[in-house]
Amino acid sequence: MSSTFAGVSVLAGGELCPSTESPVVTSTDCGYHLLVVQDYSLTKRATPTGMSICSRPFMVGRHEWCIEYYPNGQKKSCADFISLYVNLLNDEDDAKERVKAKFEFSFIDEAEKHKPMYISGTETLSFRGECLRGYGKFMRKDVLEQSANLMDDCFTVRCDIMVCDTQDAGRNKVLLSEIDQHLNNLLQTKVGADVTFEVSGEMFAAHRCVLAARSKVFMAQFFGPMKEGTAASSAIQIKDVEAKVFKALLSFIYTDSLPLLEDDDLEEDEGEAVEEGQEEEAAEDEMAEVAEQGEGEDAAEDETELQWLQDLLVAADRYDLQRLRFICEKRLSERIGVTSVASTLTLAEQLHCRGLKEACLKFIQVQSPLCLQKVMGTDGWEPLIMTYPSVLNELIAKLATNQK
Incomplete structure (x- = not known):
């Protein structure tokens, strides 16, 4: 089953441009809408x-939807980010019953995320x-502004939606592969598991053949000349x-997709529901101390997720999982900040991640002198220049180009 084009919306000068085309009407259960943001x-x-x-409203799965774009975040704790939400527009049927659907936002060049197979693997x-x-x-504004996704002060976001509870759902389930769900069920139930790992005091059961099929390291460990007992x-x-x-x-x-970090606060941010009429902003204004505490918690959550991604990148390299390594590199590239760039750059140099390294160097290159001082004052800076002095030479060369 292919994803059907469900129209395009263009924002310019901070407003939705009048439509110059006829609305796209589709009743298919898997469709996508493009949001073009000009004059960012x-x-x-x-x-x-x-x-x-x-x-603009658009139709997918016989339901009407729209995208809501917050240029400066949906609330104070998200003010450094852009926020993106999908909204099921109200009608008589939707007001009575809940609609089950999967969705994903991606930039227009992230072709892998545009496949129905990818969308089907996301949470319902x-x-x-x-x-x-x-x-x-969704993404830090400073990271977006330094990325290739923003060209000529414009970027395009694609919103894919897959409705799961229509009359055709049974037919579509046959057409969509469920191998990732089946393998994940095998992992969770431990049926047929023939190997156990002990990691930091926790036990994990798995299947040698699955691990070996996915990783050359596990293949050598289980079926090579030096195989484990x-x-x-x-x-x-x-x-x-x-x-x-x-x-x-x-x-x-088992699933070929990156899971969410299992932290209640992080999961709420990844897929939070916001009911119309909420008064969160008013509560934050009235309780300044609580708001400040919340922002501190958000920063701690970001740091926890960053460390998790860095550790997962190391593990992906250790077990030669190239696709996971690529995904972690990309996620880390989107989360580069003043406090984290030194440690991320150290990791990129250690694991020979050229794309991640270039993203870190570019981030430092465009910073103001004050921000550069903050970067050099972080805990990760001294270990970086002591372990990899050549990186400092590359950085000096890049900063020198700013003077030309």
Whole structure:
């Protein structure tokens, strides 16, 4: 089953442009809408935090949807990010029943995320009229502004939606592969498991053939000349890896998708629902101390997720999982900040991640002198220049080009 084009919305000067084409009407259960944001800088200056700009309504799965774009975040704790939400528009049927659907936002050049197979692997969520689902922290604004996604002050986001509870759902399930769900069920139920790992005191059961099929390292470990013993009673000890990282590694091996970090606060941010009429902003204004504490918690969550991604990148390299390595590199490239760039650059140099290294160097290159001082004052800076002095030479060369 292919994803059907469900129209395009163009934002310019902070407003939705009048449509110059006929609405795209489709009843297919899998469709996508394009949101083209022109005059990004002007829109960011003109739109305060908490205010959104909506796309044109579009149809997918016999339901009407729209995209809500917050140039300066949906709430104060997201003010450094752009927020993106999908909204099921209210009608008589939607007001009575919840609509089950999957969705994903991606930039127009992220072709891999545009496949129905990818969308089918995302979480199924329930929608009801005027209920937002999406990402409060879709991407940091400073990262977007330094990325290739923003060209000529313009970027394009694609929103894919797959409705799961229509009359044709049974037929579509046959057409969509469910191998990732079946393998994940095998991992969770431990049926037929023939190997056990002990990681930081936690036990993980798995299947040698699945691991070997996905990783050359596991293939050599289980079926090569130096293969591990087959005694079911003895667990294989895994050193220098946290349990939550190894659990994510196994999940990727079985499902070919990156799981969410299992933290309640992080999961709420990844797929939070915002009901119309909420008064979160008013509560934050009235309770300044609580708001400041919340922002501190958000920063801690970001740091936790960053460390998790860095550790997962190391594990992906260790077990030669190239696709997971690529995904972690890309996620880390989108999360580069003043406090994290030195440690991320060290990791990129250590693991020979050229794309991630270039993203870090570019981030440092465009910083102001004050921000450069902050970068040099972080805990990761001294270990970086002591371990990899050549990186400092490359950085000096890049900074020198700023003077030309």
